[in-house]
Amino acid sequence: QSALTQPASVSGSPGQSITISCTGTSSDVGGHNYVSWYQQHPGKAPKLMVYDVSNRPSGISHRFSGSKSGNTASLTISGLQAEDEADYFCSSYTRSNSLGWVFGGGTKLTVL
Amino acid sequence: QVTLRESGPALVKPTQTLTLTCTFSGISLSPSGMCVSWIRQSPGKALEWLALVDWSDDKYYSTSLKTRLTISKDTSKNQVVLKMTNMDPADTATYYCARHLAAASGYYSMDVWGQGITVTVSS
Secondary structure, three states, X not given: OOOEEOOOEEEEXXXXXXXXXXXXXXXXXXXXXXXXXXXEOOOOOOEEEEEOOOEOOXXXXXXXEEEEEOOEEEEEEOOOOHHHOXXXXXXXXXXXXXXXXXXXXXXXXXXX | OOEEEEXXXXXXXXXXXXXXXXEEEOOOOOOOOOXXXXXXXXOOXXXXXEEEEEOOOOEEEOOOOXXXXXXXXXHHHOEEEEEEOOOOHHHOEEEEEEEXXXXXXXXXXXXXXXXXXXXXXXX
């Protein structure tokens, strides 16, 4: 069981928008603004898409955006494209016991 | 270009100690602000953070695994090494090393990942 809760799957048609949620606790997601999102294609390493809740690294499309409300963070992908089909993981810094990072179980995005 | 590459055995026996090496190029652990973590991913796809070492040689470990883990760095070789003792079939996973992004807020996400190394624990 992962520390952060994500839906197992979401789907959308090309051009549509989808949102993936990530629910934690006040010790992680709700306690600061250090939530990040990763995209992972089959057989590949995770790729950082959003950091510090809503910031995009250089080179990441503006179609990817992040937000947070309370203990739940969200990743929104607008203008869905076929290449967006992948697994998406959220992660949060935590200091509940000691310094560390927790991850969500991952969400499989299917572009219909 | 910044790259990280994991190396180590693909197969270990139960109770053995696993030693993994992360070799990086295009960056150095010497400058202030450099952090490297190890993360693993089970066949069921969940990611699990294991350990971190920073530029000043501070080390942090997963609470659940800290008794089995040792992380170290060799700045002269541009390497970070992870040792995990008493391996079990449940430790079968792909192991990644990753550099932490030096954002204005700090080092709370990982922006460069190695390709990963798959380790199977079996007798």
